[in-house]
Amino acid sequence: MFPDHPTSAPLRRRTFTTGAAAGALLAAAGLARAQPAGGAIRLLVGFPAGAGSDAIARLLAEHLKDELNAPVVVENRAGAGGQIAAQALKAAAPDGRTLFLSHDHSISILPQVVKNPGFDPAHDFTPVAGFATFSNVLAVSGGTPAKTIDEYISWVRTKRGGKDTIGVPAPASIPEFLVKLLAQKYKLDLQAAPYRGSAPMTADMLGNQIAAGIASVPDFIEHQKAGKVRIVAVIGARRQPLLPAVPTFGELGIDNLNDYPYYGIFAPVGTPQPVVDRFGAALQKVLAMPDVKSKLVAMGLNVAYEPQGQFAGRVRSYTATWGDIIRASGFVPQ
Structure with missing residues (x-):
């Protein structure tokens, strides 16, 4: 390694x-x-x-x-x-x-x-x-106006001065590396905020303490169905059956993320x-x-x-x- x-x-x-x-x-x-x-x-x-x-x-x-x-x-x-x-x-x-x-x-x-x-x-x-x-996914909290990845990126640029903190379930995890890839792709100052698991991270998203987080579909799917978070991008070679309208990171131009x-x-x-x-x-x-x-x-x-x-x-x-x-x-x- x-x-x-x-x-x-x-x-x-x-x-x-x-x-x-x-x-x-x-x-x-x-x-x-x-x-x-x-x-x-x-x-x-x-x-x-x-x-x-x-x-x-x-x-x-x-x-x-x-x-x-x-x-x-x-x-x-x-x-x-x-x-x-x-x-x-x-x-x-x-x-x-x-x-x-x-x-x-x-x-x-x-x-x-x-x-x-x-x-x-x-x-x-x-x-x-x-x-x-x-799939790991990027989701935004209900406290943001964003409903798509493009709207989230625009919101960070115009309302956050190009800076935002994205929650991840653990330090040095794949979600943290995805934050780095998003920052490079969109030329933004995006920093990962590591939590001790997805549950406390999601709780902070539901409480609008953080605007976005990256975790697995199982961590977010029920909150997505309830309209409390919005999943805006998924990892993998193809879109997810439960989220057919959500683009993959590959569609956004972030390649080499096809291994599930x-x-x-x-x-x-x-x-x-x-x-x-x-x-x-x-x-x-x-x-x-x-x-x-x-x-x-x-x-x-x-x-x-x-x-x-x-x-x-x-x-x-x-x-x-x-x-x-x-x-x-x-x-x-x-």
Whole structure:
């Protein structure tokens, strides 16, 4: 990733561990490890209750418990853009009792922008499966008169003297880099205001404390429907089905943003492969339930199950793409 990252090789050159040690573990523990007996399964989430990731995790947990024949308890380890939850996953025993529901920031971005994040996804985590992609979006608060990106830019120029602060859910996140790209594109003094998650950022937008914010579609979609915020631009190669009138950043002339952020589930490295396979099969069944899929789509997700190998490839590719963008921005890991 970065030359001064504490690891010796970029993530793009590594492969995620997929349970290569499963044979030895199973020989010692028996195939019963593939179906943990008794006790709850923790589903770690790196953001607070009320955030988009939390709502997604609770919906999936409600149905996964039936497929896994065990309670699935969502455990919010909020803070540092998912870093605390990721560290908790690393510290967890690989016994099939702990999973981590994460989007791209904690897995692909944090290790590239933090010198010592306390975990290395390539060495410490086993990807279980992917289940959705989504778009980051720029939204303006109801306190502004802007209804489009052009109106927002004009408002900043004429009413704010060419300066504005745009909220982002975490420091050194993709939304923060999008703020930099917008500032370059429109030649404005736009500064990112990092929050501890999308929920407090959105609350400030609803209270008109900040005029704009960048987060995921799931973070904004209900407020968009209620007319409390207005989404004016989306990331990705195509417009979103829920937002057909909203242009992409590519249409605005900001290119190379066609890789969609992802959601997936991860387990501690060393988790026996039959356990990983069982989790993946359970997730696939849950995603096939019409009511679950419709609710996830209504949250702004593009739902599609990705098995372990395919999902690991997506993570590597996405990590490499944004590594190039981060380095080109001149950002120095903190």
